[in-house]
Amino acid sequence: MAASHLQCKECKTSYELEALYVCDRCFGPLEVVYDHDGLAHDVAELRRRIQGGPQNIWRYADFLPLAGGPPGPSGRLASRVGLPAGCTPLIRADRLAKRLGLREVWVKNDAANPTHSFKDRVVSVATTRARELGYETIACASTGNLANSVAAHGAALGLESYVFIPADLEEQKVLATGIYGTRLVGVRGSYDDVNRLCTELCAEREWAFVNINLRPYYAEGSKTLAFEIAEQLGWELPDRCVVPVASGSLFTKIARGFEEWTELGLLSGGQPRMNGAQAEGCSPVASAFAEGHDVCRPVRPDTIAKSLAIGNPADGPYALELARTSGGAVDAVSDEEIRAGIALLAQTTGIFTETAGGVTTAVLAKLAERGDIDPDERVVLVITGEGLKTLDAVRGTFETHTIEPTLESFEHGVRQQILL
Numbered sequence: 001m002a003a004s005h006l007q008c009k010e011c012k013t014s015y016e017l018e019a020l021y022v023c024d025r026c027f028g029p030l031e032v033v034y035d036h037d038g039l040a041h042d043v044a045e046l047r048r049r050i051q052g053g054p055q056n057i058w059r060y061a062d063f064l065p066l067a068g069g070p071p072g073p074s075g076r077l078a079s080r081v082g083l084p085a086g087c088t089p090l091i092r093a094d095r096l097a098k099r100l101g102l103r104e105v106w107v108k109n110d111a112a113n114p115t116h117s118f119k120d121r122v123v124s125v126a127t128t129r130a131r132e133l134g135y136e137t138i139a140c141a142s143t144g145n146l147a148n149s150v151a152a153h154g155a156a157l158g159l160e161s162y163v164f165i166p167a168d169l170e171e172q173k174v175l176a177t178g179i180y181g182t183r184l185v186g187v188r189g190s191y192d193d194v195n196r197l198c199t200e201l202c203a204e205r206e207w208a209f210v211n212i213n214l215r216p217y218y219a220e221g222s223k224t225l226a227f228e229i230a231e232q233l234g235w236e237l238p239d240r241c242v243v244p245v246a247s248g249s250l251f252t253k254i255a256r257g258f259e260e261w262t263e264l265g266l267l268s269g270g271q272p273r274m275n276g277a278q279a280e281g282c283s284p285v286a287s288a289f290a291e292g293h294d295v296c297r298p299v300r301p302d303t304i305a306k307s308l309a310i311g312n313p314a315d316g317p318y319a320l321e322l323a324r325t326s327g328g329a330v331d332a333v334s335d336e337e338i339r340a341g342i343a344l345l346a347q348t349t350g351i352f353t354e355t356a357g358g359v360t361t362a363v364l365a366k367l368a369e370r371g372d373i374d375p376d377e378r379v380v381l382v383i384t385g386e387g388l389k390t391l392d393a394v395r396g397t398f399e400t401h402t403i404e405p406t407l408e409s410f411e412h413g414v415r416q417q418i419l420l
Contacts (some may be wrong), residue, residue, distance in 0.1 A: 003065035004035040006216055009318070017065065019133055019213040029314065030216045032065040036264060043265045047235065050227075057086035057121055057224040063260060064125055064224075065217050067132050082127065082156050085120035086224055088112040090232040093381070096348040100368040104378045106238070108229055109351055115152045115176070116386035117145035117307075117354075118250065122221035123210055127153045129217040130208035136160060137207045141198040143191050143246070143307045144173035145385050150210060151182035162207065164194050170306060172389045190301055192312050222250045226257025229380055230267055237262075238272050239377040242364045244356045244384055245276035245285050245330060246308040248315030252322050254382070272380075274322050276330035277363035279303035279355075283332035285316045289323055296320070304335045304393050305355040307385060329372070333362040339397055341365065342387065352387030360384075 006015040010028030021030055039046060039062060053059025089109045097105040110118040123146070130138055139162040140150045147163045154161030163177055167186035178184045187194045195212075202212045210218045230237060237258060243251045255274050261267045278286045281303025284296035296316035301309035313319070323330050333341070338355055341362030346352050353361070364381055367373050387394070403413040 001065065001067045002034045002036055002038070002062055003032050005033050006030040007033045019135075019208065021213050021215045032216050032220055034063070034065075034260075036062075039264070041265075046264070046266060050231065054084075055087045056084040057124060057221065059087075060224050060227045063227065063257075065220050066125065066128055082124060083114040083120060083153055085113050085124045085221075086228065088228070090229060090380075091349065091351070093349045096345065096381075097379075099344070099348055100365055101375065102368055102373060102379060103376050105364075106229075106233070106378070106380045107345070107349055107351060108225065108380055108382045110225065110382070110384050111351070111353065111357075111386035115145070115148040116389065117149065118222070118225065118382075118384040119145045119149040120153075121224050122146075122218045123149040123153050125221035126208070126210035126214045126218035127157060127159065130159075130210070130214060131157070133208070135206070135208035137162065137205075139163065139198065139201070139205075139207045139209045140211050141165075141191065141195040141209070142211075143309055144169050144177075144389065145307055146211065147177040147182075147184075148173060148389075151177045151180035151184075154182060155180040164198050166191055166194055166306075170390055170392065172391055176389065191310050192298070219249045219253055222253035223257035223260065225250075225382065226254045227261065229254075230258065230261060233378075235267060237267055237269050238380040240273040240275060240328070240373065240379045241382060242275045242277060242360050242367070242379065243382045244308055244360050245278050245313070245319055246310045246356075247313045248276075248285060248319035250382075250384070251276050252315055252318045255322050255326065271326060274326040274328040275363065275367060276319055276323055276328070277360040278330065278332045279305040279308055279338060279359050280332045280334050281305070282309045282311055284311060285313055285319050286330045286332035288316065288320055289330040294320060303338075303355075304390070305338055305359050306390075307354065307356045308359060329367075331363045331366055333359055333366060337362040337366075339393060342394055343397060345383070346387070351383060353383045354385035354387050354390040355393050356385055357383040357387070358393070 008023035008028045011026045091107045093105045113120040137160040161182040164185045202209045282301035288296045298312040338358035342358035345361045401414045403409040
């Protein structure tokens with residue numbers, strides 16, 4: 001495989017490609033390092049190789065940390081087995097752009113993944129690596145979308161799974177997790193409390209916690225969003241991306257995906273400005289950005305955007321650095337603005353997003369209103385989850401007209417109200 005080793009992001013110490021996630025010298029996070037010398041140096045040939053791949057994230061296997069593994073019962077490589085994530089729509093949103101006074105806005109709708117969120121990308125990579133390393137049980141700490149994905153992928157692959165969530169998680173996400181037969185554990189506390197518990201369990205159990213001991217591999221799955229966006233734009237870079245920020249991993253890995261392909265000659269031009277989006281009720285990265293700090297002060301989450309409710313983001317400092325060096329920013333919006341963002345996206349594109357997408361759409365609207373976006377920019381709005389997962393957030397935001405089954409009732413009960 002192209003992955004050569006793990007490396008500490010802080011002190012650069014190298015490690016083998018095992019189930020490791022933190023440096024034992026400085027406690028910095030580990031990330032995957034690649035050696036792409038074996039890839040074709042002819043750009044056209046490399047593009048043809050990608051385009052000839054399957055219609056899922058495995059078309060980008062050359063840029064992911066997987067060995068491929070032995071053939072499964074069907075004769076396919078291990079990395080081709082399971083739920084087919086990726087290759088989700090990139091939709092030109094002209095009506096949204098017009099509403100915001102912008103020229104070109106594209107919506108990357110990752111709600112079209114098997115469990116209706118981008119988490120299928122990262123879980124596909126993590127579970128495949130878990131199998132390569134010999135694990136038989138997968139697990140996670142989750143704010144909801146990851147819970148759905150781990151449970152579903154475990155069922156598809158025949159792996160035992162344990163999913164740990166905050167006990168007050170949205171009912172829709174709980175139901176969409178438990179149905180897969182996972183061992184579902186609700187923890188009284190925030191996501192940060194759940195994550196601390198899972199970190200302790202990781203040291204006690206021979207389990208593959210996808211977002212803890214397999215985090216370096218898991219995080220690499222987010223790069224495939226960047227690869228798809230660039231390929232779907234005709235091998236071109238966008239000018240700006242607006243991305244939700246929870247731990248900060250998705251935000252930084254999308255940027256890394258663009259950088260990696262530019263380094264290989266698959267793309268050319270300057271890197272996109274990266275704008276992060278958070279909810280005011282859990283905005284440690286946005287607050288640090290506004291205050292000019294390089295580290296994030298942990299907060300206690302209080303927001304309807306529970307999928308972004310990580311009060312102590314692991315990749316917060318790297319998200320801050322990226323926002324600044326790329327010419328972007330990290331902004332926060334209120335719960336009221338989040339609901340308005342959900343409605344704006346739905347009413348201009350026909351895409352119903354969960355609260356995290358309401359956050360990103362509301363931040364895009366804020367950037368446009370502030371004049372931070374040049375009207376001629378090509379902007380990509382990243383939508384990470386499906387609106388059916390957070391129905392309570394839009395309850396009471398519109399009216400249903402109830403009438404008798406007669407024309408007269410319609411004319412007097414509905415039409416007159418509409419004309420008022």
